Amino acid sequence: MSVLEMRDVVMEYRLREGLRTTRLRAVDKVSFELPPGRTIALVGQSGSGKSTIAKLLMQLERPTSGSILVDGEPMQYRGARAAAYRKAVQMVFQDPFGSLNPYHTIGHHLARPVKLHHPDFSREQVADRVAELLRRVRLDEDYVGRKPHELSGGQRQRVAIARALAPEPAILVADEPVSMLDVSIRLGVLNLLAALQREENLGVLYITHDLATARHFSDEIMVLYHGAVVEHGPADDVILNPQHEYTQLLAEAAPAPERRLAELGH
Amino acid sequence: MTLKLGVGLGIAGVIVLFGVIGPLVVGNPSTVRDMGLTGPGNGFLLGTTQTGQDVFAQLAYATRGSLIIGVVVGALTLLLSSFFGIVGAFVGGWADEAFSLFTNIMLVIPGLPLVILISSYVPNKSIWLVAAVLAITSWAGSARVLRGFTLSVRSRDYVLAAKISGEKRWRILFVEILPNLIPLLASQVVFAVIFAILGEAGLSFLGLGASGSFTWGTMLFYAQNGLALRLGAWWWFAPPGLAIALFGAALSLINFSIDEIINPKLRSQTRAERNKWSVKA
Ligand SMILES: Nc1ncnc2c1ncn2[C@@H]1O[C@H](COP(=O)(O)OP(=O)(O)OP(=O)(O)O)[C@@H](O)[C@H]1O
Ligand SMILES: [Mg+2]
Numbered sequence: 054m055s056v057l058e059m060r061d062v063v064m065e066y067r068l069r070e071g072l073r074t075t076r077l078r079a080v081d082k083v084s085f086e087l088p089p090g091r092t093i094a095l096v097g098q099s100g101s102g103k104s105t106i107a108k109l110l111m112q113l114e115r116p117t118s119g120s121i122l123v124d125g126e127p128m129q130y131r132g133a134r135a136a137a138y139r140k141a142v143q144m145v146f147q148d149p150f151g152s153l154n155p156y157h158t159i160g161h162h163l164a165r166p167v168k169l170h171h172p173d174f175s176r177e178q179v180a181d182r183v184a185e186l187l188r189r190v191r192l193d194e195d196y197v198g199r200k201p202h203e204l205s206g207g208q209r210q211r212v213a214i215a216r217a218l219a220p221e222p223a224i225l226v227a228d229e230p231v232s233m234l235d236v237s238i239r240l241g242v243l244n245l246l247a248a249l250q251r252e253e254n255l256g257v258l259y260i261t262h263d264l265a266t267a268r269h270f271s272d273e274i275m276v277l278y279h280g281a282v283v284e285h286g287p288a289d290d291v292i293l294n295p296q297h298e299y300t301q302l303l304a305e306a307a308p309a310p311e312r313r314l315a316e317l318g319h
Numbered sequence: 320m321t322l323k324l325g326v327g328l329g330i331a332g333v334i335v336l337f338g339v340i341g342p343l344v345v346g347n348p349s350t351v352r353d354m355g356l357t358g359p360g361n362g363f364l365l366g367t368t369q370t371g372q373d374v375f376a377q378l379a380y381a382t383r384g385s386l387i388i389g390v391v392v393g394a395l396t397l398l399l400s401s402f403f404g405i406v407g408a409f410v411g412g413w414a415d416e417a418f419s420l421f422t423n424i425m426l427v428i429p430g431l432p433l434v435i436l437i438s439s440y441v442p443n444k445s446i447w448l449v450a451a452v453l454a455i456t457s458w459a460g461s462a463r464v465l466r467g468f469t470l471s472v473r474s475r476d477y478v479l480a481a482k483i484s485g486e487k488r489w490r491i492l493f494v495e496i497l498p499n500l501i502p503l504l505a506s507q508v509v510f511a512v513i514f515a516i517l518g519e520a521g522l523s524f525l526g527l528g529a530s531g532s533f534t535w536g537t538m539l540f541y542a543q544n545g546l547a548l549r550l551g552a553w554w555w556f557a558p559p560g561l562a563i564a565l566f567g568a569a570l571s572l573i574n575f576s577i578d579e580i581i582n583p584k585l586r587s588q589t590r591a592e593r594n595k596w597s598v599k600a
Contacts, residue, residue, distance in 0.1 A: 111479075111483050112483075113479060113482070113483075136485060139483060139484070139485045140485065143483065143484075144480070144483055146476040146479070146480065147476075148476060151475050151476040151477065152476035152477055152480055153477055154477040154481075154495055154498075154499070155499065156498040156499050157495075157498075165481070165484060165486065166484040166485075169484055169485050169486065213480075216480065216484070219484075220484065220485075
């Protein structure tokens with residue numbers, strides 16, 4: 054798999070209020086293309102539909118209309134091609150406290166996707182691969198036996214990243230991966246993601262509120278407003294020369310990205 | 320292990336042991352003798368009934384009977400409420416709608432009148448039938464609690480993550496969701512057991528219980544019929560009454576401890592501690 058593309062995707066939620074049903078258009082004719090090795094930042098205010106786009110890409114929701122194309126062919130929801138797709142596209146969730154099962158060890162969280170990806174692996178091979186994944190996210194190997202509640206937020210998010218890398222994906226969707234973390238460790242996690250992205254030539258959809266990190270870590274920025282993409286272009290262009298009112302507002306609110314980054318690095 | 324859990328398990332354990340081993344060592348509880356209403360001692364540990372039956376032997380058999388009711392109802396409640404609560408919420412869609420409609424109907428059917436109705440239609444009830452009737456009228460509440468919790472667990476990110484990594488549905492249910500429900504399930508079952516034993520005692524006391532078998536409730540019923548209270552034969556009605564109270568208290572203690580395990584906030588938050596904290600802050 055190489056290219057993921059959304060074409061005129063619309064997602065409407067049906068809301069029931071008593072007997073009446075109303076429709077809420079969470080995603081409104083969104084089109085973009087995510088090639089390997091490229092990072093696209095998806096920026097927008099709360100409720101603008103960012104997570105819904107992530108869910109559509111993860112097959113947790115189906116679009117109301119429009120199409121999602123994988124290498125130019127419509128996405129399959131069943132069968133062998135769907136299984137291949139699920140391995141190729143992985144996700145890092147926003148909340149590191151909710152994305153790990155409190156009942157299971159770190160080892161379980163990493164071993165399951167490894168086993169699903171390599172059903173033929175022996176127990177030792179799975180353990181080796183789990184240890185390697187932990188090393189890749191700069192965690193000590195003896196974290197395998199620990200439970201999530203024994204880890205800090207940053208460590209949990211590293212585990213979540215390792216889990217996403219386990220099936221050797223081509224594309225990573227990161228839904229506000231650092232917004233729940235302490236400011237002091239955000240940059241560390243983002244740098245780790247950027248390093249992994251380069252090493253594996255991943256295509257990354259980086260969902261965020263933060264224009265400063267969006268500019269620093271992404272090639273393109275896509276601005277979402279009420280479900281529709283109102284601005285899409287190279288990162289510097291969008292920040293320095295915003296066209297849409299809403300982007301201008303955002304850019305003003307974060308006037309000096311360099312300073313924000315310096316703050317984060319503190 | 321907390322003190323509460325220890326005391327609860329201790330009392331419940333003694334009673335269960337007595338119910339299991341007791342009937343094997345005591346004599347026939349129904350043997351009628353020519354020595355009615357003798358007090359404790361005189362060769363009978365807990366005295367005799369009006370017709371000279373050994374109260375201690377009856378208590379042993381009654382303990383076994385009440386425990387059987389508790390276990391059967393606990394198991395049936397676990398099965399029914401898990402099926403209609405957890406599976407419905409997990410599958411979602413029309414299955415959930417249908418299951419929760421059925422649960423709600425069972426919930427609003429008043430239990431006691433239904434039990435009385437069934438009891439009056441079936442003259443010779445075994446202890447198993449009574450247990451089944453109690454279970455059928457009591458699982459719905461648990462099912463609702465379980466459904467609510469399953470719905471919340473089902474939409475947690477770790478379940479979505481398992482789905483994304485391509486886990487099979489049954490594996491998501493049994494490996495990712497169910498373990499997180501175990502404390503809740505345990506507390507529901509313990510509650511069902513308390514309900515069943517008390518419910519059976521109530522039914523038997525009203526004369527609607529199992530016929531021809533001993534339970535704590537039937538013992539109280541016969542004691543009441545034999546005017547034990549008025550004749551001052553405390554050794555006849557006190558043991559089964561005390562057994563019910565002790566076992567109920569023990570299970571409640573266990574239940575509280577499980578609640579504290581589920582919700583650690585309950586454990587250390589006494590009012591005094593909260594106040595101390597707010598003074599400091
Ligand atoms: N399952 C759902 N049912 C109904 N409406 C939903 C559902 N999920 C999301 N929505 C609605 O869709 C809209 C977009 O939600 P979404 O979660 O994609 O926003 P977001 O951009 O990710 O916001 P945030 O930055 O706060 O995470 C919101 O108005 C939300 O209320
Ligand atoms: Mg979101």
